Amino acid sequence: MLTKAAVTYGKAEPFRVTEITVDDPNPGEVLVRLVGSGICHTDLLAQDQSYPVPLPAVLGHEGSGVVEKIGLGVTSIQPGDHVVLSYSSCGACANCLSGKAYACEQFYALNFEGKMADGTCRLHEGHQHLSNFFGQASFAHHAVVSARNVVKVPKDVPLEMLGPLGCGIQTGSGAVLNKLKPAPGSSIVIFGTGTVGLSAIMAANVAHCGVILAVDVQENRLELARELGATHTINAKEQNVVETIMGITGKGVHYAIETSGRPENTRKAVDSLAVLGTAVQIGGSALGTEVTLDMNTILFERNLNGFLMGESVPQLYIPMLIALYKQGKFPFDKLIKYYSLEEINQAVQDSKNGTTIKPVIKLG
Template identity: 70%
Template sequence: MLTKAAVTYGKGEPFQIDDITIDKPKDGEVLVRIKAVGICHTDLIVRDQYYPVPLPAVLGHEGSGIVEEVGTGVTSVQPGDHVVLSFSSCGECTKCLSGNPYACETFFELNFTGTMGDGTCRLHKDHQDVSNFFGQSSFAHYSVVSERNVVKVPKDVPLEILGPLGCGIQTGSGAVLNKLQPAEGSSIVVFGCGSVGLSAIMAANVASCTTIIAVDLQESRLELAKELGATHTINPKDVANTVEEIQKITGSGANYSVETTSIPAILRQAVDCLATLGRAAVIGAPPVGTEVSLDVNTLLFERSVTGVLLGSGVPQTYIPKLIDLYKNGKFPFDKLIKFYSLEEINQACEDSETGITIKPILKLS
């Protein structure tokens, strides 16, 4: 069948709206009519080929929509179900079988090499394969995904706001709730107040952290951070030393930190600001090969650094949890959102990169 999609044809080029062909779902796959899709930082760095997904490609990995058709063997969803699309995993390796699909041993192959799990493409343009992304390619009106990508969600929440739960919001909040698991009454610093960082701040509030420090260069984002639960804000332009400012606020350093910016110097600050026994969670995704310098003696005093992929959670159980928190007024992620049409995708990307919009969402139908 034909579907309209935003196609990436060349490194750093604007997205082009084009008609492409999409195959029917194979065994274990699901055809989803996309209602809306979030734009994530990862889409932009793949467009710019920091991560070299083969081009041409249809990006997009924060889709939400309605199941149209299911392939043989699919049991978790049926036509008409509302779903959020998340990352792809194999379901067979030791990591997946132990309940850690975000650490799937074939994560890179399934999400970044341009094909589905069987090594073939579902998208085509003029008899040429078009690369798949994150097992979903949801910058399109229709998407074929593995059943493992699909998260069934309730129908009493607006479907068009839910897509970002599949990546950015899941990642930021999960870094706190799933990975760090801060103790009640503890302190946490979040570096970077985009959608991922603000999701971490909301999660810290859910976790009953009592000192929640937001660090960002944009005052508008710091104001929103306070609205979402930050108890203190720091604009590095206004202080002589960010780490020292954090130590003043906390007394002896923060118990936890979350780094979302992808900037090596900021990661150093996220470690240096920690108290003894402190833990830093790294989310920001810089170009492959990026290195950071840390003082080993800082780490020796029982401080630790951990990476976080997709919020270290199981989407099928964690995303419904976030939706319940939202419905109960404890996780107002809708305050991050601004809607655009598919045809406005390049403007939406520019607004995201310049900080005008926290979380752009493309409404497709």
């Protein structure tokens, strides 16, 4: 079938909206009519080839929409279902079989190498194959995805806003609720108050953390962080971050989350920990980016962990986040601003300059 998509043709080139062909779903796959797609920092890393996704490609990995067709063997999803699309995983490796699909041994190949699990493409422009992204390529009006990517969601919540739950919001909140699991009253600092960081702040509030610190350089984002539950905010342009954290806590924080992908913030996150504290690295950077740590800081029982995709089972975790939203405990809609597909390059620019927290391309 023909559909409209935003295609990335060359390194760091603007998206170009054009008509492409989408194949029917193969066995184990689903055709989805998209109504919304968030723009994530990871899309931009692929666009500028910091993550070398084969080009040309249709990026986008925070899609939401309505199922139109299912391939042979798909039983958990039916046409007409409202769904959110998340990451790809093989379902067969030891990590997937133990319920840790976010650590799938084939994660990079399935999400970044541009082809479906069988090594073929579903997207074409004339005789040119187009790479997909995260097995969904959601910067388009239609996408073919693996049934493993698909999360059925309730129909009583606006579908167009749910896509970011599949990556950024799932990741930030999962760092708190799935990875760190802080005790009530504990202290936590979040470096970066974009979508991922603000999702972590909302989750820290759900977890009843006593001290929730937010670090950024943009005052409008810090203001929103306070609205969403931060007890303290630190403007890194105006204050010494580690000294300020120590002044507030007396001994450092129990937990730190780094969402910006800046190695200097990873160092500050570790340096701000109390003894026995744990820092989590979420933010991605160009391949090969390195960080320097003081060995004696981590020697004293301080920990730094990598982290992917909220360490969640999306089919269980995303409906839980929606339930928290409906209870008024997780107001992620406050992060979102909508754009049309034709406005995608403006949406990217607004995200880069910080005027929009979470741009969502409205497709329905």
